[in-house]
Amino acid sequence: MITKDTYTFKILRYDAKAPDEKPEFQLYRIKVIPGLTVLAMLIRIRDEIDGTLSFRSSCRSAVCGSCAMVINGKIDLACRTQVAFFESNTIILEPLPNMDIIKDLVVDMEPFWDMYEKVQPYLIRKTPDPGKEITQSEEERSRIDQFVNCILCASCYGACPVVSRNPEYIGPAALAKLERFILDSRDERGAGFLKTMNNEKGLWGCDTVLRCIDACPKDVRPTDAIVELRKILIKEKMKQLFDKEGR
Amino acid sequence: MMLHHDVLIVGGGLAGLRAAVGLSKKYDVAIVSKVHPIRSHSIAAQGGINASLANNPDGRDDTCEKHAFDTIKGSDYLADQHSVEIMCKEASEIVYEMEHWGCPFSRFPDGTIAQRPFGGGGYPRTCYSTDITGHVLLNTLYERAVSKRIKFYQEWYIVALVTDNGRCGGVIAFDLVRGKIIPIAAKTTLFATGGYGRVYFHSTNALINTGSGIGMAYKAQVPIKDMEFVQFHPTGLIGTNILMTEACRGEGGYLLNNKNERFMEKYAPKAMELAPRDIVSRSIQTEIEEGRSFEHALGKYIKLDLRHLGEKKILSKLPGIRKICIDFIGIDPIIEPIPIMPCQHYSMGGIDTNEKCETEMKGFYAAGECACVSVHGANRLGGNSLLETIVFGKLAGLAIDEYLTNNDVKADEKIVQDRKDEIEKKIIRLVSGSGEKPFILQTELAKTMSRNVGIFRKKEEIVEAINNIINIKERYRNVCVSSPSRHMNYELMNTIELEYMLEVAHTIAVGAHQREESRGSHYRRDFTKRDDTQWMKHTIARIGEGGGPVITSKEVTITQYQPMERIY
Known part of the structure; x- marks a missing residue:
């Protein structure tokens, strides 16, 4: 009825x-x-x-x-x-x-798209393309699964408490997009790219209060991306310190 | 204010973006899109894109010739065979190009691009990314466009195509956010404006798919082709009519009637659920009409059963479908069958172009769903629309380059300015009407089309549709937009587009009335057979003096595939 x-x-x-x-x-x-x-x-x-x-x-x-x-x-x-x-x-x-x-x-979603563009949201290759596909294992493909699902609806950007107090913070969607490319076995931008994000406007801005994860309609977990990217930065830093001590 | 560009592209979906990326190095290119490009309807394609990569162990001997044959047979021999051959030949290169640009295709264990079987294909040649292939392709091309710094005019819609003496001078655009009419003078204009799903009441299409680009070209004296060929997808969710990808059946899903029979056995004993869409949709509709369907408050339905595929396969191959079912109808396809009905899905017809995307109008091109090359003929195969958008987006770019290189084209500002003044008057008239609200007219139009020019057609019903359309066109002259405010006035935008939707519907109905045969998606109860002696030809519609379409015809190009009966 x-x-x-x-x-x-x-x-x-x-x-x-x-x-x-x-x-x-x-x-x-x-x-x-x-x-x-x-x-x-x-x-x-x-x-x-x-x-x-x-x-x-x-x-x-x-x-x-x-x-x-x-x-x-x-x-x-x-x-x-x-x-x-x-x-x-x-x-x-x-x-x-x-x-x-x-x-x-x-x-007005202009600020959201500006942040998106800051991470160079496209595959960066240095080696010439092969005649066929660049092979990628099923496991390598599955690593980027959840980040590929992002529909750029800005729900996470709207939910983020850091964005609300610091409009210069790049926000969860852009960082999830960056992780999508860093994790992609075909991308050759290198970890050095993260230097531009090694600050409060970038990877260190996040409060890790997970509001973005709650807000996402596609089950993407931007905080996971941020934590993983921070780990890369920390590893790089440690490597530099040890290299110095070793000298 | 007047803007100038070498190339003005209308539409930010796959065809428009691919053309822009190809032309951006050499020319001043801009894309006008009524939504942010990432919101374009290409995003909604689910199942995949066809290319004879022969990656699938069950399809190692696949070739582009076999792909062309399947496409031509699927088209019920109305496709232009040289165009199909071009598309199928380009297919592998296009898929590799998208992969090189970052498209995250699903993979086989050997690391190559995964391929699955699709309806009407003799081989498993549909490349995919789970069930979000359109989403990943559109993201990839948008990313590429961002890297090339393509100029976008977002949330601008087009009010008119400017033509004069057989030449196109650009468009009159409308900036939705600022509420301003903006004339754009362009040396070349490419329409990549998508299909007309919203002319029908039950459609899988996005709300933005009004077909206004097709109607606009037609009103500007550009001929349009094969409009009576409207694809109905077999499996739209009841209620919302959201698409349930063909991949559901490609992965092994069944269609069941209320006797729990896989009824496709009666209609296509060999191909079963993977017969082409026109055949499966008619089969479902027949089951419904003959009383073998299920009942729901949202309408009669047939079951799409995935349960035997198992949780693992559903989660890995069809995760998006599962989520849509849970969100929109509260059903988990791992546990319950999905209630579906056939819905309008795709426009085989469109702006008449050749294999280079050229139209009869100099400087005016069309690509993607708004165009009719024709590579789909009377019925499109699943997996060929994504392919068409990217291949012909690329080829449109090459044709535009050739035209601009070989001709000293000057923009004609005067015709653009004159047209702007006319549009200004038109908008004033629209906001001062005293008649009915636009949605009343649009709903009546859509219901007429779904009821009278649907899967099964007959003369009396089509005649009634034509009369209704003429009546709605008359009432449109006094349509009433609530607010004269120009900015963010979506109702005004819908009203402007409605004029073009009426023209599109008129050409569909008149084409369906004239074609006294059954071919592909066009099925006449009063002429149930294909008639190659009289009707193996394209329908061409031009706007007549009195406002109605004038129909002529055009030969179909046959290369090496002679027409035969379609048995699946």
Whole structure:
């Protein structure tokens, strides 16, 4: 049996083009059929009730990373969050934290992408390419598995307490991306590349409070990446110290 | 303000990115995309990309000729065979190139790229990365584009293609965030704008797949081809219609009706679940119509059963599918079968191009799903769409290079500026309409298409669809956008695109009406056989004086594969 329940959506409204008007919640009451997602409801609200509501969306299947937001206090993708998942009939929606609001649930992701580009997020090779594939064992491929899954939705960046107090901190997604390449048996950037991250804006900024892991909709664990990359830096440092003593 | 570029690419998916990467060294290239490029629909492709690498122990004697044969047979002999041969020949090089650029393909124990069987393929030639192949390929090409410092205009959409006297001068873009109309004069323009899934109500496609690029080219007098060929994927999740990759069946999954029968035995005894998509979708639809389906509040369905594959195989080969099932329908496929139904999935038709991605319009090119080369003919094989995007993205780049090298092309600012002024008036009209809301018209359009121009078609139903479309077009003239505000106005964007969606739907329906035969994905209940004497030809649609499509035809290129009956 399909039953309809009336839900109240409280959505934070703000327009950076009208900066004098403060952000405030607007209430929308709408009937919901079980099985619908928060994104499906947002689309209905925009279509049927308020055409001025702004939010990003595309794939509606948790792969494109467009619709990360704060849903009843927790960061998640609107498309994969079932309305019926919550015990209450009120759903509060806010934009991702740590980024400026452009309008309503849309934030300016420019800082996030700037950080992403800082890690040189691409395979770096020095040896010439073979005629066929560069071989890689199944085990080597599996090492990068979880980091390959990142959809760059910025949930982790929005959840990170370090980013909120230090906007110069590179953030969890960029470091997870870096680990994806450092761990890739085909990448030849070398550990020396990590020197640029050997500071508080980079690998030493993380508080290791694991908020990024909680926030990730794809089970990526950026903190694991950060800890592993720190170990490489420490090893390098130890090696230098021993080399000096040995001399 | 007017922007200028040597090459302006619309669309930041695989085809657009590959073209940009190829051209970036020599030319001033820019990509306009209505979403951040990493959000493009290429990201959602799951199963894989075909290339006859012959890595699989069961396919050591695979060749690009065999790949071409499978593709042509799969196309029900409507594909242009020289184009298919080019694509299949390029395939291995393209896959190796993506691998060299960092694409994390799954691997065989010997360290080579893993390959799995796919529908309609005689060999296991689909290269993959678990069930997120589109995701890894798009990330790889975006990474490459970042390393090449390609210029992106993100969250800009296109309002019109600017053409004059058979030549393309650029586009009129709209900056969604700032709310500004921006004319872009370009020596060459490449559309890589994707398919039109959202013209249908039940589609596996992303919300951004409106097909507006195809409609825009058509409105600008560029001919479009084979629009009646619409692929329905056999296995879309009920309710949300999210894609359940063909790899589910490639890895050994079964399709079951309510009698617990593997009913594909009746329809394709040899290939079974791995028959081509048109055949499997019709088989499922027949089972549903003849009462052998299951019932759910979200609709009638058939079961896709993976349980016998075992937990280990599901977790290693189909982890994304499992997660989607758990998140979106609360089912773990290790324990329960997946409820599926056929859904619109892919557009075989599109902007008419040759094998170099050239259109009839000078300086205007198209590649990827928005284009119709045609390499898929009447039915595309799984694993060939990712391949098409990258191969023809690359070839479009080569053709553009050739054109710019051999011609002294000057941008024509005046035609771009004139067009901008027209668009300004059009937007003012859209925000001052007093009629219906755009979503009402769009929903009615999509329901009409799913109901009347779906898997099975017949004359009366198609005629009704055409009449509905004409009626909705009329109502569109007075459509009402809620707010005159220009920035971040998604409703305005949807309304602008709706105009083009209506044109796309109109050409699909008229093409389906004219083609009195059954071929590939186009099945007429009133003309159930393929008719090679009359209909082995492409449908060409051009916009007529009265606004409706004018249909002509074009020969199919045959090289060495003579048409025969398709039995699987």
